[in-house]
Amino acid sequence: MNESSPQQTHYDDEISLVDLAKILIKRWKTMAVIFIVVVLAALAYALLQPRTYSYTSLYGVAEQGPYDALESPEALVAKAQSLYVGPETRELLDSLGLQNLPFSIEIENPEETLLVSLTSQAAETHVEAVTQLHEGVLARLKESQQAMVKRRKEALERQLQSAKATLDAAKQSDSMGAAEVVAGVMGRIAGLEASLVELREGEISQTAVQSLNPTGTSRTLILALGIVLGGMLAVLGAFFMQFAGLVCKSLKEDA
Template identity: 35%
Template sequence: MEEMPRERRSEADDEVSLVDLAFIFLKHRRTFYLVFFSALVLGVIYAFFVPHKYEYVTLVGLAEKEPGTFIEKPGTVIATLENRWLPEYQAIYQASHNQPLPFDINFVNPESTALIRMSSEASVEQSEEVRRAHAHLVNELEKSQSAAVSVVKGTLESQIESLSQTVGMLESYNDAGEAIAGTVGKRLSLEATLESIQPMEVLAKSRKSSEPIGPARTLIVVLAGMLGLMGGVFSAFFMEFASVMRARVSES
């Protein structure tokens, strides 16, 4: 009969009440304050001393043979930028500065548009380097697009010239009216295509965002305080756990 009350007393002894928790917290409050204020100070230092970053955007309108028909597909252009021209520029930069390019350059083709969006995140101090990098890539793209436009125009002009010669030959026949009309129609269609070719156009050059990107300074400080609060509480109870374990080990 006496075993049950003893078991209950043992279980009660193992339970931790709110008073015990408060006592443990007060006992190790210095640890809590140390962790909390350390995290808060680090958060403030990070928020106010790490330079803001801005987004720099360059927009390029690709050359089109006619509206909606690209001379070079956007996917092909982006693949060339990512795998050829950007690595070449990164190698040039590293060779001249003995360090890698300090920012990334991302390329996107917004859906259902003829645009290539080139973007980088960098501090104000790095803005000139961003402009140089974007200008280099735009220059490479412009040379490629100009060459492709020249090829397309040359092909169309050759076809138009050939059709003009064909019309001249057909005019010498009396019964070639239908053939002449069809050939002239094809030539007019090619001439319209030639006139509708739009070269590459640079719409924006390294345009800086009006606001810094990333979390606001106040949010960083608040998050640092919350992390410090949680870390401080955990550290206080961990210190109590460690002291109890040391006492148990010394007793054994």
């Protein structure tokens, strides 16, 4: 008889699926309260969280010919990151009276394009600051490119003027090779004139255009995660309350 008591105690400590179901049914009010509280907290967080959008600006680089950049987009990206973003950010912070901007700016060259893109993810309340920062960086890019286009144009015009002077001299020459010189110089003049025509300044395609859809975690996903978390915490809460109740009962019996 004594040998069977440990085995009997072992069986009494086991919890079956029926016992678990009984606990959940018995503690349904606790589960309901925990579930509702968690879901309401998730809903409040989803509704109060500011909607974040992506704002994109595009700059088309200056070209010296069809699909032939006067300055590579990669070089412009590096220049903007190292020379332009810092000063423009400091000016914006001073004007707004802030220590740090509530958003960042990413500058890159989309693959297989002659574009430089500026992208920031920010709440709608910060759209003016985003626009101001993008406009400042774009203005510096355009100013730098305009200076480069101007230098290139002046160089081409000097070469064209020199070629025309050479052509006039060749036409007045009576040498046997004058005709070949004239033909060569005319070809060069045609090439220089074509280069001047094809030379195109960079342009700002768009400034801080807002994305159609919000970025980041959607409100629906937050609510769905709240429902799942609420269900898990409700079950765990029911078991914890049952455990706490048994502990209190055992302490009273010992007392």
